[in-house]
Amino acid sequence: MKRKSAAILLTCAMVLSLAACGNKGDTKDDSGKSASKEKSGGVTLDITTTFAGNDTNAQNFKDAVEGWQEETGNSVNDSSATSDETFKARVAADFEVGSEPDVLFYFNGMDSNSFVEAGKVISIDEIRKEYPEYADNMKDELMGASPVDGVNYSVPVNGYWEGMYVNKTVLDAASVEVPDASTTWDEFMEDCQKIKDAGYTPVAASLAQIPHYWFEFTIYNQLSPATHNVLPESVDDEHGKAWVDGIGDIKTMYEKGYFPDNTLSGTDDETFQAFLDGKAAFLIDGSWKLGGIEEATDDIDNFTVTYVPAKGDRKATDIIGGLSSGYYITKKAWDNPDKREAAVSFVEYMTTNEMVSKFAQTSATALKDGATVDESQLSSLGKSGLEMVNGITGIAGAVQDQIPTECRVPVFDGMPNLVTGKVEIKDAVSEVLTLIKDYTPEESAQ
Structure with missing residues (x-):
């Protein structure tokens, strides 16, 4: 209908x-x-x-x-x-x-x-x-x-919206339930450990190539829909600390072994394939990925999409989109x-x-x-996406969209160095903020 x-x-x-x-x-x-x-x-x-x-x-x-x-x-x-x-x-x-x-x-x-x-x-x-x-x-x-x-x-x-895709076969093997609107970040970390202990990779992500989804949500977890898009004035203000703490959570996940073994060198295509092949449980990506999953598998019912678990003032049902x-x-x-x-x-x-x-x-x-959607034509994954979006309580755009591409380098390109401790997170965030302040759009337009 x-x-x-x-x-x-x-x-x-x-x-x-x-x-x-x-x-x-x-x-x-x-x-x-x-x-x-x-x-x-x-x-x-x-x-x-x-x-x-x-x-x-x-x-x-x-x-x-x-x-x-x-x-x-x-x-x-x-x-x-x-x-x-x-x-x-x-x-x-x-x-x-x-x-x-x-x-x-x-x-x-x-x-x-x-x-x-x-x-x-x-x-x-x-x-x-x-x-x-x-x-x-x-x-x-x-x-x-x-x-x-x-x-x-x-x-x-x-x-677009951004959410967490789930390979249900991996969760079943680890006796883990699909995260929902009530799942907290601490509970999610516990689930990741269970998945790792069962011999699977908890999170499919290439920190070498596509770190920005985790960058967004771990920072979002330090803030709220109303404040996520406020750029820090300094590394020591509320938003600067949120960035440092958020990236710190990515570092913690890396240290616990929740990312693929090749997360610092592998491509996004490789980690996505690991997710499809039942080697990894979770994948944060956008609504555009839904069709890619549908086309890449003959067992679409094995996949679903849900909210990214939350902590602090953010609810899991507060999503990134726009x-x-x-x-x-x-x-x-x-x-x-x-x-x-x-x-x-x-x-x-x-x-x-x-x-x-x-x-x-x-x-x-x-x-x-409004868009007219024939739900009878949606896959089970598509229906789960629609159900997820219909339950949202808050929305924030991606804060990275406010950062010039050149200014993202110390954090985005430098994520492998941050999670391995070769570069201090606070120093990298400070460098990004300095680049933003010194950025001159007129030079880019020439």
Whole structure:
């Protein structure tokens, strides 16, 4: 049975009610697609997105691109890639040398500040001067305004949540119950020890390559939804101490042997495979990983997703999530009369009510009418994700999104040194904060 997935529209208010308003009947059809302009064929757009690799929507994106090409006669030069620091550096470099794409599906936080400040992407308001119906099926307040000027530049599709995926076979072998909303951090540590004693790896994570999920939640455990996104002023203030103590918990987990043997050298793909193969019990990742698990196993009922155990003021049901990415139209495309029309057409096609619902499923959207989810089509893992999100009590965005990529290096790249004691955690956090203070976005935009 289909229903509106209002509870999964993640905002600071936690749960949004369904909007009663519909689309403007004279400008959009029932799917939320613009019917105001005819599209001309023969244009090739350079498109870059994060819909690649084992992203849940990689195939959905390919299918949608084919549909748009068939409908318009235009074509797409797709350079999408899995989102990681290398991808972000590549995108930033493309903008710096004038090789940016025409349309970019990218982050709307700190990572895009340099593009905004350099005037290389076009605001929604500017686009609406020529295309009044552009993104009018979205709630403007949820579209992810830029921290630079509070203006909307990107049109979101699916938002995200972060949770803890579970391999139930491993838990059964160790006589451990699946963590739930009431599981405390201390209880979780006890479970990890039981899993280790049973001969399995408690936590699948590459601290060498992808340390940021544990960085987020161990810090979150020192704070609350209202304070998680406050950057420390110094290493000795409340938030600085939270960072130090949170990373300290990761160090403790490493010392107890709760991470894979190759956590300091292995890749994220390797540790993810260990989780799939029943060698590791827990995996913190985002909602986008759900589809990757579905595609990688023939036994989806063996997997579930639940809350990350909590301590302090944070409840386990206080999660990290939001609408952190969207489609940008670059100034490069906007200043080209042929590409302007095609770029608008492409984003409109990708952000109809129907398309957003297909991409979003159990994640967040900015749709005025909410995403329509056919639960009968969800796997057991998908249903557990929907159940988890429907039970949230608090929401905070990822604090890393407020940290320029270059400034994360002492902690993110340096995590192996921190957990092994080669570098003091307090010194690394202090270095990050100094880099943030000295950071000049103008230099990145050049």
